[in-house]
Amino acid sequence: MMAQTFQDFSEQKYSDLTAFPGASWVVLAEPVPEGSIHRLKMKKGTIIPAHTHPVDEYVFVVSGSIKTGERLCEKGCFWITSKGTCQGPHQALTDVELITIRLGAMGEFESD
Numbered sequence: 888m889m890a891q892t893f894q895d896f897s898e899q900k901y902s903d904l905t906a907f908p909g910a911s912w913v914v915l916a917e918p919v920p921e922g923s924i925h926r927l928k929m930k931k932g933t934i935i936p937a938h939t940h941p942v943d944e945y946v947f948v949v950s951g952s953i954k955t956g957e958r959l960c961e962k963g964c965f966w967i968t969s970k971g972t973c974q975g976p977h978q979a980l981t982d983v984e985l986i987t988i989r990l991g992a993m994g995e996f997e998s999d
Contacts, residue, residue, distance in 0.1 A: 910935065924987070936975060945965070947965045948984075950984045
């Protein structure tokens, strides 16, 4: 039997990403094995260095402003990064919140 599941904001518990001070996330779902749909918060000034992933990644800016590579992305911006493509660095210009969808394992974080 199929069902709907819901997560209210009050139920979503963020975990700090210790490798990236100022960043925290909560996994909302696992759409495929090892994949994730998650919310990512970055405090102003947080930087995630340039890197690659072994799967495609889809990102939506919920709030704030972030620079990814040379591109300024603000609330409502959506981008897709194909697997193996160098992305970033990601720099939070304000407090920012993203929703990210990855259809497979994150893989090892590979700085370029």
